[in-house]
Amino acid sequence: MSTNIAVIRFPGTNCEFDVLEVVQQLGAQAHIVFHDEPGLGNADAVVIAGGFAHGDYLRPGAIARFSPVMTAVSEFAASGGPVVGICNGFQVLTEAHLLPGALQKNAGLKFRCGPTDLRVESSDSVLTRAVATGDVLSIPINHFEGNYTCSAETLAELQSEDRVLFRYVNNPNGSVDDIAGICNQGRNVVGLMPHPERACHELLGSTDGVGLMQSLLDSASRS
């Protein structure tokens, strides 16, 4: 049976079809799971796609965290299943306490949108196993609240446990330690602000996201 990816859609999510398209392009299956569903269907991995879940009201991810589907996502993550949150999905994962820290408004209050160079800092995660540490990937960002912040203790923990997966080559948003993406201790839950699903076709200007999406599919087929 081919690998199957559940793509979570909240009211206001807008990147779910880009993820679906890329997963299918890479030869796997994907299906949309709406936020009020209690289960994930037959999923080998979960992607929380970008957008503005519940309008980003109160704070990005604050309301999405209480959607029924998040109970299933938390259980899936706890059982070791691969979970990736992209952009707004990263914000949802921090609000749900599946990843530490928080994403606040960009330094300088600038909405950042454009290709960004990311350095892969660890190939040990469900999203980076098919790329090499030190690789520099061109992946677009598109966010207003991507300024990663956390306590000094959390930062030290992320650094010492090699859980910073991506750093910006040129920090666009004020993130502490240039952090663009992190993982949990189990290395199966990953959050990142850049959009790898938007860098998977020559027509989009970069195919550097393919290695990341392929990593997820490889991880999914093993889980």
Added chain:
Amino acid sequence: MIFEAVVEVRLRAGIADPQGATIERALPALGFEGVDGVTVGKSIRFTVQADDESAATALVTDLCHRFLTNPVIEDSEISLTAVATSPN
């Protein structure tokens, strides 16, 4: 009893406040001198039913911690005012 609750949410000390900084930078151009320390937060108002003030405080504190604020970056201050002794 019914209490009117006002929750003021503000960024924790040490967390950058780009909105406050941007407003502060704009002030001299508008002719406002001597204004410092601008910070931007939000205020959330609602009514809450509880047996007494300490029960209401406990409920709103829990609400703040679990939902209205993100404790990684935000603090909150709660004000309660009794407005009625029982619901209509």
